[in-house]
Amino acid sequence: MVSAVALFLVGCGGSDAQIYGPDEVEQAFGNAGLPLQRMPSVGAEQPAMGETSSCATMYLVRSRGALITVSVCDAEADAADVAPDDSMHRSNVAVETPSDDPRLRERISRALDALEG
Secondary structure: OHHHHHHHHHHOOOOOOOOOOHHHHHHHHHHOOOOOEEOOOOOOOOOEOOEOOOOOEEEEEEEOOEEEEEEEOOOHHHHHHHOOOOOEEEOOEEEEOOOOOHHHHHHHHHHHHHHHO
8 A cells, every 4th residue: 555655656746846936036036136027917827828828927137238037937847948948947947138148147047046045
């Protein structure tokens, strides 16, 4: 019976990945000198008929002339789907910026690392 329960729990896809909430993300980015501004919801959570996005919590921040978009998703896989190849993400948080400024990328990395700490 115990092994059946263990197999059931493994089969349910139990994950060790930490899922971060909007408050945690706001605090981590604020502490890194990147205060986030939450975008109002204008239906972004429904990108297509009958389809919903789990990445509806979005923020913007401008730093050194670069616009940074931060998405907080419901699941890690969704953040990876939202993040283009050159973006940064941690668990369920995706960060997009066109800037190659190493100082800015360091601040973003510091904010993402703070989520783990």
